[in-house]
Amino acid sequence: MDNSLNEKEIQKRVRKEAIKRNWLLFRQSTLGMIGISIIFFFFILAILQPILFMTGVWDEGVYHPVVGYEELKVNLLVVECPDEYPTQKYESVGDCPGDGEITQRQIYNPNINPEVGDIHESLLQPSPPSSRHLLGTDSLGRDIFSQIMEGSQVAFILGLMSAIIGVSISTLLGTIAAFYGGRVDAYLMRQSDLVLMLPSLPFLFIVSAFAELKIWHLAVVLGMIGGLGGSVITIKSQALQVKVKPFVDSARITGGSNMKIIFSHILPNVAPLALLFMVFSVTGAIASESTLSFLGLLNIEMSWGIMIYLSQTDGYIFSGMAYWWLILPAGLAVTFLSGGFYLVGRGLDDVFNPRLRKR
Amino acid sequence: MTKYIINRFLQLVLVFFIFLVSSYLLFNAMPGDAFTSLLLNPQLPPDAYEKTIALYGLDKPLSERVILYVQNFFKGDLGYSYRYYPKSPIELIAERLPRTLMLFALVNITSVYLGFVVGKILAWRRGTKSETWLTLTSVFSYTVFYPWFALLMLWFFGYKMGWFPIGKFLYPEKWYDAPFDSDVIFMLMIKFTTIATIIQFISYVFTRKIESLNTRRNARVASLFLIFVGGYIFWNTGDALLKKPYAADIAYHMILPTLVVTVLAFAGTALLTRTTMMEVLKEDYIQTARAKGLSQKRIRDRHAARTALLPVVTSFIFTIVTIIDGSVLTEQIFSWPGMGQLLLQSVLNEDIPVAMAAFSFVGIFALIGHFVADISYAYLDPRIRIKSQG
Numbered sequence: 087m088d089n090s091l092n093e094k095e096i097q098k099r100v101r102k103e104a105i106k107r108n109w110l111l112f113r114q115s116t117l118g119m120i121g122i123s124i125i126f127f128f129f130i131l132a133i134l135q136p137i138l139f140m141t142g143v144w145d146e147g148v149y150h151p152v153v154g155y156e157e158l159k160v161n162l163l164v165v166e167c168p169d170e171y172p173t174q175k176y177e178s179v180g181d182c183p184g185d186g187e188i189t190q191r192q193i194y195n196p197n198i199n200p201e202v203g204d205i206h207e208s209l210l211q212p213s214p215p216s217s218r219h220l221l222g223t224d225s226l227g228r229d230i231f232s233q234i235m236e237g238s239q240v241a242f243i244l245g246l247m248s249a250i251i252g253v254s255i256s257t258l259l260g261t262i263a264a265f266y267g268g269r270v271d272a273y274l275m276r277q278s279d280l281v282l283m284l285p286s287l288p289f290l291f292i293v294s295a296f297a298e299l300k301i302w303h304l305a306v307v308l309g310m311i312g313g314l315g316g317s318v319i320t321i322k323s324q325a326l327q328v329k330v331k332p333f334v335d336s337a338r339i340t341g342g343s344n345m346k347i348i349f350s351h352i353l354p355n356v357a358p359l360a361l362l363f364m365v366f367s368v369t370g371a372i373a374s375e376s377t378l379s380f381l382g383l384l385n386i387e388m389s390w391g392i393m394i395y396l397s398q399t400d401g402y403i404f405s406g407m408a409y410w411w412l413i414l415p416a417g418l419a420v421t422f423l424s425g426g427f428y429l430v431g432r433g434l435d436d437v438f439n440p441r442l443r444k445r
Numbered sequence: 446m447t448k449y450i451i452n453r454f455l456q457l458v459l460v461f462f463i464f465l466v467s468s469y470l471l472f473n474a475m476p477g478d479a480f481t482s483l484l485l486n487p488q489l490p491p492d493a494y495e496k497t498i499a500l501y502g503l504d505k506p507l508s509e510r511v512i513l514y515v516q517n518f519f520k521g522d523l524g525y526s527y528r529y530y531p532k533s534p535i536e537l538i539a540e541r542l543p544r545t546l547m548l549f550a551l552v553n554i555t556s557v558y559l560g561f562v563v564g565k566i567l568a569w570r571r572g573t574k575s576e577t578w579l580t581l582t583s584v585f586s587y588t589v590f591y592p593w594f595a596l597l598m599l600w601f602f603g604y605k606m607g608w609f610p611i612g613k614f615l616y617p618e619k620w621y622d623a624p625f626d627s628d629v630i631f632m633l634m635i636k637f638t639t640i641a642t643i644i645q646f647i648s649y650v651f652t653r654k655i656e657s658l659n660t661r662r663n664a665r666v667a668s669l670f671l672i673f674v675g676g677y678i679f680w681n682t683g684d685a686l687l688k689k690p691y692a693a694d695i696a697y698h699m700i701l702p703t704l705v706v707t708v709l710a711f712a713g714t715a716l717l718t719r720t721t722m723m724e725v726l727k728e729d730y731i732q733t734a735r736a737k738g739l740s741q742k743r744i745r746d747r748h749a750a751r752t753a754l755l756p757v758v759t760s761f762i763f764t765i766v767t768i769i770d771g772s773v774l775t776e777q778i779f780s781w782p783g784m785g786q787l788l789l790q791s792v793l794n795e796d797i798p799v800a801m802a803a804f805s806f807v808g809i810f811a812l813i814g815h816f817v818a819d820i821s822y823a824y825l826d827p828r829i830r831i832k833s834q835g
Contacts, residue, residue, distance in 0.1 A: 287770035417593035
């Protein structure tokens with residue numbers, strides 16, 4: 087009894103020290119630290135939104151990312167555009183109406199007939215960033231900052247879930263293939279060859295066009311594609327190296343069952359590589375989700391991809407930087423978060439396996 | 446080597462069968478009996494309904510249907526498009542495949558080559574202050590959300606600057622009285638590009654053995670010059686002269702997609718080449734080469750870069766499917782009417798025969814690309830080459 091307790095304590099201490107050592111190694115990599123801080127930033131954003139709603143700082147009616155709305159009004163001077171350019175006021179056709187001005191023709195409401203020189207009160211949608219809406223609102227009057235927060239929740243849930251599913255599948259299969267060898271190995275390798283050759287984006291198009299995908303489903307599908315594909319091969323080759331180590335032999339001699347050997351001797355030694363794959367596959371999952379949402383194929387309410395999809399279908403992307411708050415935040419968020427995970431992956435790469443070739 | 450190729454080829458055939466069957470099952474598993482329900486589309490004539498039912502054996506059990514589908518696929522009999530009714534999926538694909546091939550080949554050759562060169566230089570200049578920044582830029586370009594970035598580029602170069610056309614692959618107004626199909630021009634352009642690439646490749650292979658770096662570079666530049674002169678003569682004589690303005694129109698439309706995809710795609714190769722180069726540079730034979738007093742450039746290009754090429758080719762094998770995915774997106778964003786757009790639109794319009802055929806062809810595309818990359822890998826890696834001989 088005493089002995090086993092001691093053993094556990096030693097294990098605990100060894101693990102603690104290993105984590106500490108690896109963390110020190112990881113901290114040396116500048117890129118990895120940049121990645122960690124990016125991920126941390128988005129994580130804060132993701133958990134901040136529910137807190138703001140719960141504490142009542144944000145009213146859900148106004149700031150809800152999907153159904154929130156706030157009526158912002160702006161006073162515009164009604165003007166008439168000249169027939170010929172240039173005039174004193176306007177240089178070319180593009181200058182009229184200028185800032186804070188509106189022509190009679192642009193007022194679509196038939197009930198009001200303002201004269202030139204009147205002040206017209208118009209809805210301001212999308213509204214530019216202000217102290218009330220940090221990143222402005224979209225064309226439906228919804229707060230962009232809140233949408234970014236919602237999007238980062240979606241990205242974290244989807245990315246981590248699909249990465250966990252994928253990595254558990256590939257680690258298990260890779261270890262089994264390495265341990266049993268022979269036919270099991272041959273079958274598993276051919277299977278991952280097949281999955282590797284599957285054009286995944288067209289495949290996702292088909293699946294998502296016919297079946298209404300939610301985040302949960304997409305995470306499972308992405309996890310399956312990632313988990314059955316190339317990572318099985320890499321993890322298998324790592325597990326093969328572990329399999330021939332003396333401690334596996336000694337475990338077998340002392341009568342450990344196959345399950346015991348796989349789960350408590352080989353798996354822990356493959357785990358670092360698996361963690362690395364996990365971090366890299368988060369990048370892929372976030373990009374896939376955004377791409378599918380961008381093409382309007384997913385059945386979810388709000389995500390970064392959908393924000394870009396909306397700004398494209400509403401035609402704001404070609405209006406250039408005049409509506410930058412509709413275009414830049416969502417795209418940069420996708421880029422930075424997946425970049426952050428990628429950088430962390432590279433940092434981990436240096437820690438666990440300096441010679442590993444992975445990108 | 447031959448044995449290896451035959452082995453891989455047999456595997457390819459097997460994998461293709463599995464792919465075909467599983468893609469059929471995938472479409473079959475779509476909820477709501479998609480095949481028959483969509484056939485009730487009022488725009489289809491009644492005989493199309495019966496023909497499609499007979500062709501796919503929709504009244505038979507599943508096992509027979511699968512066999513029938515595979516048989517039909519190899520007969521090239523894939524039914525009719527629900528949307529463009531009298532056309533068959535094969536006709537639609539034959540129309541669009543050249544366009545995809547052209548863009549796809551051009552983009553990949555440029556981006557992989559550029560990535561390799563940039564990665565080589567990045568690794569060589571390691572330790573300079575700009576290294577982290579350069580790497581960060583590459584990472585940004587590697588992980589940037591592609592459709593978003595492409596749209597921004599389209600806005601900037603196409604709309605704001607007005608240098609390049611926005612979308613589509615030709616100006617329709619130029620083609621009103623054109624005596625040719627656009628596909629004829631595409632085929633001609635593909636032929637031209639292929640021949641030019643082969644000539645340049647051959648010149649590379651032949652000049653590999655030349656010892657002096659200057660002579661080698663001059664020989665390569667000369668062959669490039671030869672291609673330019675040959676191209677100029679080719680496009681200015683006989684039949685091709687008539688087709689020149691149309692080809693130029695298409696080429697003009699191709700610049701922006703190529704540019705954008707290259708900027709994004711080269712980063713992956715560059716990052717990988719950098720990593721592997723840095724590992725190669727630690728090897729002893731590099732030290733030996735330095736000790737022998739060889740020039741820096743020679744060590745970089747002949748000793749290090751050649752070894753570093755291997756993992757790059759490996760990763761190319763792994764990413765060839767990703768490249769196809771990317772080309773689907775590229776076509777959608779630049780409204781390039783190729784295979785990817787056909788696939789996406791047919792899926793969105795629930796045009797099942799076309800979607801199935803397009804998916805299968807994209808699969809064939811991926812398989813063949815995989816196969817070619819595999820073979821060239823075996824050729825490059827002496828370990829595989831020798832093992833399969835012995």
